Amino acid sequence: MAFTYFFRDIQTLEMIRDHVIPELRTRRYIHIWDAGCAMGPEPYSLAMVLRENMGMIFRNVKIHATDIDSSNLFGDIISKGIYPRDQIQRIPKDIFEKYFSPADEPDHFVISEEIRKSVSFTRHDLLDLQPVRKGLNLILCKNVLLHFQEKERIEVIKMFHDALEGGYLAMEQTQKMPPELEEYFEPVVSNAQLYRKVV
DSSP: OOOTTTOHHHHHHHHHHIIIIHHHHHSEEEEEEEEEEETHHHHHHHHHHHHHHHGGGGGGEEEEEEETTTTSSSSHHHHHHEEEEHHHTTSOOHHHHHEEEESSSSTEEOOHHHHHHHHEEEOGGGGGGGOSSSSSSEEEESSGGGSSSSSHHHHHHHHHHHHHHEEEEOOTTTTTOOGGGGGEEEEOOOSSOOOOOOO
């Protein structure tokens, strides 16, 4: 089972907060794809950052969380939103106290219903090259592309480009944009892998 934890990549979350959320706030409906979400801490971390910075507009946010999920366990874990203490220790204290409460299982905590309702999970293989939907405003894809061959990475990123509606793509820090695709995306900042779709 994939290992992950909440607020694992603070830098990317801060870049999304500073550079993406101001534009998302102008949209009536907001669709985000977390491609390769593992057991859910990443899309839920993003959801909490969005809620903190969007206020009531957050009710218009839908995060489509997907993973190939060879264990066939992720959907159940994500829908329940219950996580052990070791996965939540990096959450800022004020965020944790606002959005988590003790679960029935000892030393486990459950995410608030408002946050859980913003995330839906679907089993999905990126190499099928079929987007979860079109008209997306943000795609988050981290710790996935590095497992693909270079040709596969290029095709997946092209698929992301087609699925975005003038939106943004965030990738892991170690995954640079392939030179073949530089005309598809423009960097938003120089110190992070955050890109805006070139229409």
